Amino acid sequence: MKAFLGAAAALGLLALAPSAHAARDYVWAAGSSTVFPFSTRVAENFAKKTGKKSPKVESLGTGGGIKMFCGGMGEGFPDIANASRPMKKSEYEACKAKGVKDIVEIKIGFDGIVIAMDKKSPDYNFKLEHLYLGLAQNALRGGQFVTNPYKTWKDVGSGLPANRILVYGPPPTSGTRDAWVELAIEGGAKKFPTAKALHDSDEKGFKAKVDPMRKDGAWIDAGENDNAIVGTLTKTPGALGVFGFSFLEENANVIKGAAVNGVKPTPQTIANGSYPVSRSLFIYVKKGQVGVTPGLKEFLNEFVSDAATGRGGYLQGRGLIPLPPAQHEAAKATAGKLTLMAAPKG
Template sequence: MKQFAYIAAAALALSACGQKTEGDAAKAGPSASGRDQVWAAGSSTVFPFATRVAENVARTGGGKAAKVESLGTGGGFKLFCGGSGANFPDVANASRAIKKSEFDQCVANGVTDIVEIKIGFDGIVIANAKAGPTYNFKIDQIYRGLAAETPAGAGFAKNAAKTWKEVDAALPAQAILVYGPPPTSGTRDAFAELALESGARKIPALEALRSSDEDAFKARAHTIRGDGAWVDAGENDNAIVQTLTKTPNALGAFGYSFLENNMDTVKAATIDGVAPTFETISNGTYPVSRSLYVYVKKANIGVIPGLREYVNAFVSDVATGKGGYLQQRGLIPLGAEEHAAQKAAAADLTPMAAPTK
């Protein structure tokens, strides 16, 4: 379900005060008219961080707070890349890097000079209600339980496992039922790549397929069951958490920040013996860790009121630095050197190169 956050932060009479614009708006074409606030759209994982930054910028600088929409990473890129005018967002929030196909769509629609900014890290957890059984997964067991097809004989067959114990005798004898994000979500993309694909590579038949035909391997590794064992639960990770409290034998896949904010009701499985924590995600030892991004249309800087302030606030020490207010919301901050590099990228507005895949 789409979430829309329209954050009222100042009286209408003050809506244009305190925020600078740069350059001549007339030079920017259609982006220069029709909108007087920043518009960001995309990842449900980045959504709470983006709204917090919007609130803070409005409170400290005046003017309208950014409008932030939670559409999923794929949905955000689709809208962001749809065009360069005021009817399209200035910022795409993403829980994975932009794909080549998405970047090419941006260029085809006149969206060029895109600035990529990494804001921190997140982990994807597999969790259940605190009253439910404890899960200690090996990463290949996640693939064996959730892939649409698994190796059988000399080929592949539809996944027939009904319980986790059928996947491996060491796992609980609970029905395989996982609530997770839909295909438009960056969390889903990252889960497929980091959990399912990594698990598939532990299986000799699939690793052999990867060596001979990588496209066929990825199709096998990334296709999740469609028989009800996996349930697309929408873009709202909080809704997944609430579902788990009502169905203690089910599992959910969602971002670490939602685990950290609900430790009183849900618990996370370990993967390959590692629990998701601030430390294991930041140092990369937790297997299902990922980077979080914001993408900015350089052409809109100085045209859309408050956009530069919004971007600068996202990379500020007080927001995404160690101990910053976004860390308190569950963001895993970058190391000091990489954080400084992202601040420089935001200041210089250096356009990204086209991705290779």
């Protein structure tokens, strides 16, 4: 009898085990707030077409998403990292250290980082150097780096409005922040010979001086919810916001975008690179989870399909700037063959 009860108890534990450690039966993607609306739309269409569970998509910022993605293999970690910048060498090495070795990098399109304001605000035409001088913690003055002294945009450039400098933007965990610092802040600083010489001789020292954003209230880290920044702009006279182009396009009835170096952000200027603050968007996929996570391969196929990321695809309607045809075909081939990425150089 005791043997029977022992066997029954063991069977009971076995019956409980699957529910305690059930394999995940849905795709999980985490990362960039910019890629989030695109990934969410693909998830909705994937679920409708396949009848499978809708993928879980989280907006954590590129850095947060890649960190979670690189945490390990299996059901406890995302299958996909959404990213609004390329994966860094340090992140790739962190992945490898946790056993995440076979990673597929797929470029899905382009995005521009816009400087937006309420429709009733005056128009701004920034130069890259204005963005650096107005928003970096250390501004160049008389050939020296000093704690940023500028209070209004007119102080920074005579052709700019006299509004106080107040900008809501992405936090340090965001890929948008990384791209913003590289393209706008560093890009603007390099227009000055002193900063350019420092960059060429000591890139680490250049970044230490130039990259930190103001901490005196002129720049405010506004979290990963770009729609919340849009709401703030409509309620705060004179405030500006920094976020991805898709949020400008979605809210074009209440906000507008500034020109940078004389170029307004549009799908055309972002795709051809004439708008200076534009970047590529990516998804990173664990090859080892394909065939393990139900629906992962089909989700990738939907993401790179002509219907989604092709010209005229449904993500273009959401604000994604599509890849040129040859790059789009290359992305489809990478997703189809699950071609592994090379180690990043930096």
